Amino acid sequence: MSQNTNYYVSRRQQNWSRNQNTTRFQSAIKLGPVAHTVLVALMIIVLGLIYVTQATRTTGYDYEAQKIDSQIADYSEQKSELEVENARLTALETVKNSSVAKEMTTPANTQYVQE
């Protein structure tokens, strides 16, 4: 069973002006100074928690960024290694010593077409 704790005060009682059809809500619960202090403290704690959560979330991104940076560095190293390997495989000495090059012969004569 609900209990209605709201009540209305007449305008006359409030000394309000005419034609102002206004009502004022008034809670029956009265909060004392200790309750107010506790509420303020709670609000500060909640705000603090929100700040800590956000800060932690940012730090989480930092770890992710670090992981990605590390991956990039790793891939860069792999790329460099492959480039070095590619350069070694296409180096003149390698090409000269290849089986294809060994089977090539020097042309006996070269003919040029006159332009």
Added chain:
Amino acid sequence: MKPDLLKGSRSRILAGIVLAIATIFVFRLFYLQVIQHNHYVALAQAEQVKRDRLPATRGEIYALNGTAPVKLVLNETVYTVFVDPAVIIEKDNANDVEKAMKDIAGGNVRDNFEDLLEKEDSRYQIIATRVTRTQAEKIKEKDLSGVGFQAVSQRVYPEGQLASQVLGFVNAEGAGNYGLEAYMNKELSGVDGRLETVTDVSDVPLTIGDRNIREPAEDGKNVVMTIDRNIQSKVEQAIADGIKRSGATDASVVVMEPNSGRVMAMANLPTYNPSEYYKVTDAALFNNGTISAPYEPGSDVKTYTMAAAIDTGVAKATDTYYNTDSIRIDDRTITNATKGHTGVISFQTALTWSLNTGFVTLAQRMGNGKEITKTARDTMYEYFHGRLGLGQLTGIELSNEQKGIIISPDEADGNAVRYSNMSFGQGLDATLIQVTSGFTALINGGNYYKPTVIDGYIDEDGVYQQKAASQPSKLAVVKPETSRQIKEMTHVARSSFSGIDKAGYYIGGKTGTSQVIKDGVYADDETIATYLGYGGSDIDHPEYVIMVSIHGDHKILGGSKDAMPIFTDISNWMLDYLKIQPKG
């Protein structure tokens, strides 16, 4: 009701003590938090904020493969593997580490491996160097305790020792030494970046705080050289063959484009492997002899004297003089090395047979016709030094270039005797690059180009940005007609050696044999043989200039016998490589 403690009561004393302690706390906190604020903030930052250098990647060096750039010097990350012997002994896994290391990185593991692991008092012992990334990954997979890795960037030379003295090397501190690496060290090094940030215990940078700084590194420039790796390789092979043929100890070659000053090849033997520069015991091997070893150029310089004489109008190829195989200048008698062409002969004959008397005569004709007067000396100095660059730094982009010596006629030593010697290439010191650069001006129509080894750069997007076409640094150092006559004369001189060139091409050159000065006097048992020439389809289109020098300790080598075959070998190959069509 106001609570009040009785005077002298224990509660009042306790309250007083509490108040006093609280006051001390307040003052102490004030001291720590307000007065010492900066000090503690600095301490906290020192603990939490990490300052790191973001190393710039050193620029790579490219050569040309025809017209396309190919990498000649690259960077590779390798690892130094170290161990903490104490941990390994404690965990008793020395055998595991040894097996893994030798299986995976055999050649890179230090020989005294066991001794290193026994050093219990040490916490850091390097057990392998230059371990590749793949090898390092395999070692990491073994999950060995007490083993650590340190990444190190090193230069890699896929073409081995090709053009090593042009390139130079990078030492353990990352500084370029010799060659292009030293000359362009600043551009190749780039600028390191800076990272200043709060980190966690694992050194992971965190974005909290308002003092984070991240300045990215500016990587070094990727340089493309004018050196063509195919020509360079051919030249090095030709030098090696020449040294073997002549029993010489050292030789050098420069190949240049006559219409741009671009150096297509530059080689010296003996040389060294730049990836193992630390094994070189003779530092002289690091020097690029073509730019840093001035010598008496000898008879090649006769082309310079001839050009000066033609250009000043005192002689031409067909003009004659009376040759007696000797000529007297003051108290000295100058003789010809080749004798027998006595009588009235042309200057063409003098050049073909390299007769000293002909060029001393030209020097006299630049004066009053009988003496090498101050006017004659001034003229020669103007051409040799001022116009054709002998005794001057060329400005080529390589370190340790030497300028040589050419004595001015204004100096006491710049007398007639010296200038008579200079007319046939003695009494002055010049480098191969100087003589070659001056000669290109003599055969390209008369414009002097500063020699260069830089063709362009590879930008951040990997696009090749070629330098603008070279412009002559000195215009019309000789007249076009002089240039033409020099080409004809050297072509005639070369034609006296029949059957050495491919048919249908226009090749010219001049031999040189210079005595070596030892302890201030000319040695009787040692010479430097040189050959300086050009080649192309016809007289109007010289495509390359080649200069060869070859020398052996206590060896008499000759320009035509020892240097010219190297020129011929390279020249005939160049005609095919450059796809030059014969027109003759």
